[in-house]
Amino acid sequence: MVKMMERNLDGRELLASTLVWSAVALVTATFCWLLGDIIWHALSHITWTFLTTPPRNAGREGGIGSILISTTLILGVCLGVSVPIGLGTAVLLAEFTTDDSLFGRLTRRSLDVLSGVPSIVFGLFGNAFFCKTLGLGFSILSGGLTLACMVLPILIRSTEEGFRAVPTGYRLSAAALGLSRTTTLVHLLLPAAVPGLLVGLVLGMGRAIAETAALIFTSGYVDRMPESLLDSGRALSIHIFDLSMNVPGGDANAYASALVLVVLLLAINGTASWLAEHWLRRRIVTI
Amino acid sequence: MRPSTPIPGIQPWVSLEERPACCVPKPLIDVDQLSLHYGQKPAFHNVTLSINQGCITALVGPSGCGKTSFLTSLNRLTDLIPGCRLSGRILLDGLDVLAPHTDVIRLRRRVGMIFQKPNPFPLSIWKNLEFPLREHGLRDREQIAINIQTVLRDVGLWDEVKDRLHSPALALSGGQQQRLCMARALVLSPEVLLMDEPCSALDPLSSGVVEDLIVGLRSRYTVLIVTHNLAQARRIADYAALFWVQNGAGQLIEAGTAKQIFEEPRDPLTAAYVSGMRG
Amino acid sequence: MISLGSNTSSRWQTDQLLLWLLRGVAVIAGTIVLLIVTFLAMEAFPVLRHVGITRFFTDPSWHPAEGLYNLTPMLWGTLFATVGSVLIATPLGILSAVFCHYYAPPAIARPYRRLIELLAGIPSVVYGFWGLVVLVPLIGAIRPPGPSLLAGIVILTIMILPTIALMANASLTNVPQQYVRGAAALGLSRWATIRGVVFPAAKSGLFTGVILGTGRAIGETMAILMVCGNVVQTPDSLFSPIRTLTANIALEMAYALGDHRAALFVSGLVLMAMIAALVAAADWISHGRVHG
Numbered sequence: 001m002v003k004m005m006e007r008n009l010d011g012r013e014l015l016a017s018t019l020v021w022s023a024v025a026l027v028t029a030t031f032c033w034l035l036g037d038i039i040w041h042a043l044s045h046i047t048w049t050f051l052t053t054p055p056r057n058a059g060r061e062g063g064i065g066s067i068l069i070s071t072t073l074i075l076g077v078c079l080g081v082s083v084p085i086g087l088g089t090a091v092l093l094a095e096f097t098t099d100d101s102l103f104g105r106l107t108r109r110s111l112d113v114l115s116g117v118p119s120i121v122f123g124l125f126g127n128a129f130f131c132k133t134l135g136l137g138f139s140i141l142s143g144g145l146t147l148a149c150m151v152l153p154i155l156i157r158s159t160e161e162g163f164r165a166v167p168t169g170y171r172l173s174a175a176a177l178g179l180s181r182t183t184t185l186v187h188l189l190l191p192a193a194v195p196g197l198l199v200g201l202v203l204g205m206g207r208a209i210a211e212t213a214a215l216i217f218t219s220g221y222v223d224r225m226p227e228s229l230l231d232s233g234r235a236l237s238i239h240i241f242d243l244s245m246n247v248p249g250g251d252a253n254a255y256a257s258a259l260v261l262v263v264l265l266l267a268i269n270g271t272a273s274w275l276a277e278h279w280l281r282r283r284i285v286t287i
Numbered sequence: 288m289r290p291s292t293p294i295p296g297i298q299p300w301v302s303l304e305e306r307p308a309c310c311v312p313k314p315l316i317d318v319d320q321l322s323l324h325y326g327q328k329p330a331f332h333n334v335t336l337s338i339n340q341g342c343i344t345a346l347v348g349p350s351g352c353g354k355t356s357f358l359t360s361l362n363r364l365t366d367l368i369p370g371c372r373l374s375g376r377i378l379l380d381g382l383d384v385l386a387p388h389t390d391v392i393r394l395r396r397r398v399g400m401i402f403q404k405p406n407p408f409p410l411s412i413w414k415n416l417e418f419p420l421r422e423h424g425l426r427d428r429e430q431i432a433i434n435i436q437t438v439l440r441d442v443g444l445w446d447e448v449k450d451r452l453h454s455p456a457l458a459l460s461g462g463q464q465q466r467l468c469m470a471r472a473l474v475l476s477p478e479v480l481l482m483d484e485p486c487s488a489l490d491p492l493s494s495g496v497v498e499d500l501i502v503g504l505r506s507r508y509t510v511l512i513v514t515h516n517l518a519q520a521r522r523i524a525d526y527a528a529l530f531w532v533q534n535g536a537g538q539l540i541e542a543g544t545a546k547q548i549f550e551e552p553r554d555p556l557t558a559a560y561v562s563g564m565r566g
Numbered sequence: 567m568i569s570l571g572s573n574t575s576s577r578w579q580t581d582q583l584l585l586w587l588l589r590g591v592a593v594i595a596g597t598i599v600l601l602i603v604t605f606l607a608m609e610a611f612p613v614l615r616h617v618g619i620t621r622f623f624t625d626p627s628w629h630p631a632e633g634l635y636n637l638t639p640m641l642w643g644t645l646f647a648t649v650g651s652v653l654i655a656t657p658l659g660i661l662s663a664v665f666c667h668y669y670a671p672p673a674i675a676r677p678y679r680r681l682i683e684l685l686a687g688i689p690s691v692v693y694g695f696w697g698l699v700v701l702v703p704l705i706g707a708i709r710p711p712g713p714s715l716l717a718g719i720v721i722l723t724i725m726i727l728p729t730i731a732l733m734a735n736a737s738l739t740n741v742p743q744q745y746v747r748g749a750a751a752l753g754l755s756r757w758a759t760i761r762g763v764v765f766p767a768a769k770s771g772l773f774t775g776v777i778l779g780t781g782r783a784i785g786e787t788m789a790i791l792m793v794c795g796n797v798v799q800t801p802d803s804l805f806s807p808i809r810t811l812t813a814n815i816a817l818e819m820a821y822a823l824g825d826h827r828a829a830l831f832v833s834g835l836v837l838m839a840m841i842a843a844l845v846a847a848a849d850w851i852s853h854g855r856v857h858g
Contacts, residue, residue, distance in 0.1 A: 024678065089588070096588060103589075103592075107596040110599045116778075120812045123815075124609075124815065124834045125602045129601065156595065182584045210688075241694070245698075245791075254695060265689060367747065406748040408748065422755070
């Protein structure tokens with residue numbers, strides 16, 4: 001047949017390798033710079049007093065005690081509302097609807113859209129619905145409920161994964177024993193799907209803790225210790241935002257708060273991927 | 288030897304003597320004391336074998352005796368498997384295949400391979416053939432078109448696909464996919480073709496078509512074929528080599544002309560294996 | 567009707583009860599999107615009625631206090647920042663995934679993937695903060711003022727890179743090993759295999775990752791608010807400050823009243839429309855309607 005031209009393949013191959021390695025070096029360097037910078041500036045500030053005392057002088061002094069309490073309360077409201085709804089929806093989608101049923105398709109599609117909604121839009125919605133229409137005002141409750149809407153898709157998706165990971169044989173043999181679907185669900189499927197639920201829970205927690213934009217006009221800015229769920233409370237992420245943007249001289253405490261937030265999130269995401277790998281035996285992409 | 292009795296459904300064997308002489312027996316590949324380990328586990332041990340140019344050599348033997356591993360070491364596809372170690376020597380027309388400085392890309396162009404499961408790329412039929420040609424430096428569009436048409440005719444696929452050359456290759460039937468894979472190997476005009484049970488994933492009809500193609504390659508290419516189908520080996524091969532697991536590793540038991548292996552096996556294992564086929 | 571034992575019938579009732587309970591809950595989950603759109607539309611309605619849609623694009627400027635509602639500078643801001651970051655993050659993210667699969671020794675691939683996962687978990691306010699205290703002064707030293715489109719693009723790039731890289735990684739994992747073996751057997755080089763075989767096979771996953779990343783870039787608020795300077799203007803260079811649609815909402819919502827507030831909800835609707843278009847695009851791709 002035809003003689004082919006010999007050509008230097010090494011040039012292109014070398015170029016590709018160089019590109020790949022430099023991309024990786026760039027990403028790694030940026031990451032180290034970012035994390036290194038935060039740790040470097042923050043480490044000396046983080047003490048037990050910092051974590052427990054409330055902020056003073058607009059946050060320049062004092063700690064983040066009340067902020068952590070508010071954050072926890074917002075998170076509690078968020079999960080308290082979203083977990084039952086998410087679990088119920090996931091059970092319905094995984095166990096009681098077929099993939100091509102209209103109801104299932106519509107729900108899934110709407111959750112897909114929900115997962116893409118920008119957080120600031122959740123903020124607008126929360127402000128209009130929870131704060132104004134339901135009359136909850138700027139409060140921990142409004143913020144938590146807004147975040148609940150936001151974490152639902154992620155919670156439902158991984159819980160559903162958990163149910164789908166349960167072998168079909170379980171359901172068939174339970175049905176063959178004449179067990180009701182409720183019994184099957186409670187005694188057989190739910191325990192088996194716990195890992196998926198946990199992964200969803202942890203991922204949702206991470207999403208909620210990281211959130212800022214959805215909370216500015218729902219849970220508000222007040223940095224005092226909240227007395228009830230109807231008080232306004234400042235979340236950790238908002239605290240960082242406020243210190244760095246609106247408080248001159250707040251950088252030191254902003255760094256320290258940022259490190260606390262990053263460490264919390266790394267712990268949460270680490271737990272999620274550990275759970276996913278060891279219990280669920282499948283990888284969940286944490287995005 | 289007992290006279291052979293035809294198995295129902297398979298054509299009576301052509302007597303080996305009646306086969307056209309494929310070639311002057313001139314070794315193209317010399318394998319010397321070749322061993323392969325996956326980690327600590329040996330796949331085959333101390334294989335020494337010559338493969339003659341322009342002939343079809345069949346590698347037979349039970350599953351797990353290292354035939355496929357042997358095949359993939361000839362084009363150094365073993366490089367892709369982490370923890371895989373080769374020792375010994377392979378000479379391809381004087382080229383030291385296993386030497387670290389050997390250009391594996393050029394080597395693999397000279398030694399084509401067909402896999403058990405057809406593996407066309409998820410591209411169009413045309414792109415499946417054009418892409419390797421371009422990567423190996425053929426840029427002339429007209430020449431590319433001529434080459435592609437020639438190989439598609441060679442594998443008897445041209446009339447079947449000429450109207451849908453730009454549709455996805457994965458939409459072809461299994462037999463057509465395998466012939467496309469043969470075309471893809473042939474379009475690079477290799478000297479040697481390695482075939483790893485090329486018919487075993489196909490239905491009997493497609494399998495027959497592919498087998499005829501392989502026979503048509505005789506004398507133009509040096510073909511090594513791994514097969515579990517002894518009847519097929521007997522139908523198409525000029526030379527045969529029997530692998531067997533001994534002491535936990537694959538060993539070459541006996542090699543020779545197909546006539547000798549199938550009709551006058553020297554080793555009792557060969558005799559047993561070959562007669563096993565005769566039932 | 568066949569008569570059932572009382573036990574069986576009560577069990578049947580429990581099942582029905584459970585089913586309706588689940589349906590109720592799922593309806594709540596499924597209607598949140600509708601609720602969001604409804605409330606955005608309701609809040610936006612007054613201004614849409616007085617002012618009309620066209621004035622959001624034709625007014626001379628964005629001065630809501632004076633009744634001028636031109637959103638185009640913010641739209642350009644969002645567009646430039648998004649396109650810029652997607653253009654940079656896509657190659658970096660995909661090359662990162664390629665690295666993990668085809669270039670890195672196993673001892674490096676795993677930690678590197680972990681690192682990308684860590685990056686994905688860092689909250690946007692921390693990226694914004696780092697941008698504000700490190701990146702902005704750096705850019706300001708090269709060309710003042712510092713807070714700029716460029717800073718926004720860099721921060722967004724870092725933020726969406728993990729999204730793209732993780733999706734790309736997942737889709738490369740799904741490329742059948744036999745393609746790679748087939749390509750090696752044809753004597754194709756590593757890069758030729760990746761470009762000619764792996765990318766086409768992983769195409770739809772790669773696209774989906776880019777679309778997810780784009781969605782994240784469009785919706786990002788805090789980080790971009792912190793580094794972009796927030797001047798309402800159509801940027802004329804990489805170094806000019808910009809304001810995006812999202813930042814605009816975050817900045818003005820606190821004090822906006824009446825038509826001004828309604829105008830912010832209009833920008834919320836615009837964002838929703840962009841996201842809906844992206845979801846539709848992702849859907850179209852994942853149904854394999856993209857062929858090379």
